[in-house]
Amino acid sequence: MPLATVISGQNDSRRMILDRYELVEPVGKGGFSTVYRARDHKMSREVAIKVVQRTDDLSGRATREARTAARLSHPHIVTVFELAEDDHEVYIVSELVEGPTLARCIAASRLSDRDYVAITLQLLGALEHAHEKGIVHRDIKPDNIILTDDDPPRAKITDFGIAQLENTQRLTRQGDVIGTLAYMSPEQAEGRELDGGTDVYSAALTLYECLSGANPFRGGTAGETISRIQAGAPPLSEARPDLPRELSDLLEDAMEADSGMRIGARSFAAGLEKLLPALSTGEQATTVLSRRELHRPSRLGLMPERYTELGSRLANGALALLVAWGATHGASYYPDAWRLPLALSAVAAVVLLPRLGLFALAGVALLPVVSFSPALGVMLAVVAVLYLAGFAMTWPRVALLPALAPGLVLIGLGLIFPVLAGAVARWRGLALAAIGALSLTLFQLVGGAGALDYLSITNSYDAGARLAGEYNPLTAITILSEPFEAAPALALQPLVWALAAAPAALLVRGRNRIADWGGLILANGTLAGGYFLLPLLLPDFRLPAAPFMKTFLLCAIIQCGLLLISPRAVDQQTPSPIERT
Incomplete structure (x- = not known):
């Protein structure tokens, strides 16, 4: 029987789950999960229980990953006591951390710059510990960071290993799509294989939001959000010129779109440690650009994200025109009447459908080669397919x-x-x-x-003469x-x-x-x-x-x-x- 049905019952004795936890009250709710305050009668303590609805596409890998993450032990990671499941829900029993989320603190501007950087240092220590165990969080964002009521506050990362459980369901809801995408690394947004670098990116983006007051990528739609991610964030120095320039540069290194060039958690933390003494300790009165200003053309000459995306596609189209024109006009294979329309069609395909268009362009370019030298054409076709299926599918903008x-x-x-x-x-x-x-x-x-x-x-x-025919x-x-x-x-x-x-x-x-x-x-x-x-x-x-x-x-x-x-x-x-x- 689903937990929601149990809770709606009139008999309080039915509010027990797993034969030991008495649900007290809901303390948080998402699209497909609810967090409850509960009393553990076996250990005589209060706990938090997150209930995730099961679906047909919930994989065994997702639950295995959650179980692995449950074994993490770190002062800045919410401790998971138990993970269980039945036909209807997955239950994650964890320590109950009293305090607001980082998202609420950002909205209230209640912490200082130094507090935010100190919190990020705590997060990076926790992430490095998890990454050493081979565990990637995948969903670092202010809502998943709880701050204790201590002075100074201590950060606790929640939902380690749970992102996979909720991922498929979350991405079926428009609001959740935008909220999740806004903190994703480019490689995660593109569906590529992930490592700890994706968490470093999200942690840096979270600090960016703490210091600037706004997430630079959140758009009105999922498509707009992805475009902003691909365009990159304006330097933090534009929103906060009062902060050290080195901090802005460090965030750019940690938010590097190219995961291979992104700094790791340890290097990011070392840079923040050096800058910590120079930051304000007073209650924050964050000076930020308005959301509209934050997406204006930057001083690096970057255009707003919609124009950056268009410019990138047009630049790729110019290269496609170079290839298509050479293929259609550099040989006598195509009839004269076909050359210009064929070249322009190939270019349009690359501009409108960057990945699939590359295959169309390859076909236009290779047909004259096959006619000239079938052996050479077959060789180049094999190379082209391997290149397009690998490198070009991942990075179509530079292919x-x-x-x-x-x-x-x-x-x-x-x-x-x-x-x-x-x-x-x-x-x-x-x-x-x-x-x-x-x-x-x-x-x-x-x-x-x-x-x-x-x-x-x-x-x-x-x-050329020897290859002909x-x-x-x-x-x-x-x-x-x-x-x-x-x-x-x-x-x-x-x-x-x-x-x-x-x-x-x-x-x-x-x-x-x-x-x-x-x-x-x-x-x-x-x-x-x-x-x-x-x-x-x-x-x-x-x-x-x-x-x-x-x-x-x-x-x-x-x-x-x-x-x-x-x-x-x-x-x-x-x-x-x-x-x-």
Whole structure:
């Protein structure tokens, strides 16, 4: 019999569950769960019991995870005493913590900046403990943090291991969708595999809300909320210019959209520890931007989230146009009347349906290759499917970036690509830089564009003529591998580009001019050093130094010019209209 039915009964003796807990009163209610104050007659103590409704899609994995989380023991994690289930509900019996949620404290602005940072330090200690046990909370938010009535308050994280129990049900209710999504990391919002980094992101976002007074991602709809998550939050320094700039930078590092570049709980805590003495201890009178102001164009030149999303899609569409135009107009496969409509259709598919559109674009680009060389077409189709099903499905916004490498080379600016890939795609840029170098080499070998080769190698091979009409994939592989075997510098060029992308990925963040210049100089130095190191590693190879340096210097000058004219929050920050809440 469902607990709700038991509670509605007239006989008080029926308010006992699990033969030991007497329900006293409900103290909280969500969409599919209710929390009760209860009396444990066996241990003579008061407890909290959370009752989660069972559904057909409640998995065994979810209950196993909740049982594992119930074994956590930490002063800042609500202790779970027992977890049981029947045909109707799952019961989580835990310690009863008297005190408000962090959400209520934020709404009342009752704590100081130092209190909020101290609370976050407590949360990070608890999260690090859980992550060491292999447990991820998945739903860190102010409503799941209870503060004791002590002075100073102690934080307790509730609902560890319970997010999986409620997840499917919660996401069927519009209000719960928005409330849950607003604290999700980008990887969680996209349904990717999660680790402890998702909790670090949510904890940082919670601190951001504590200090600014508003969650920067919460929108009127789930779609608007996701768009704001993808666009990223404005720097905290815009809402709270009175706080140390280092705190704003630290939150950006902890809320890094790229989970691979996000700092961990320990590093986040260490940074907060250093900043704690500089923060106010007085009762908070938080100066915050209004919700409308919080989503205005930031000083980094970012547009509001709807325009950022549109701009990202249009940028991807421009790369798609480069690929589609080359495929439809660079070969005689398609009839003249088809070329423009087909190219524009492929571009529209990429803009409107970023993931599925990439497959349509690949089909348009590969058909002429299959006609020219069936073996090469099949090989590239296999590679394209693997790439699109893996990398591109996870990061569709940057999936087409390698196509830019041959295009930049055609206009004499190819050496910009490694730095661009690192700055735009962060750690993924290392892989994209290497893929860009490989796509450039393939373009040169098959298309006969050897004059654009920085290594002066590919013009010695006539791979395109040998591949024409070839049906045997093994023969095609042999033809394409010969240049790499004869000239290992071709195989090392992708490594040089990937290494050059690394400093840009680490340092070029658009928020500190010194770091940006350092990243730019290191990236270009790594690129030039890598090319000039090749003759030392490969005695038979000679780098065409004069043409290489001519191109390198031109690309470096253009990068410096772009950096000089780009806006920086640090340099251009001015007081903004604020309102007190």
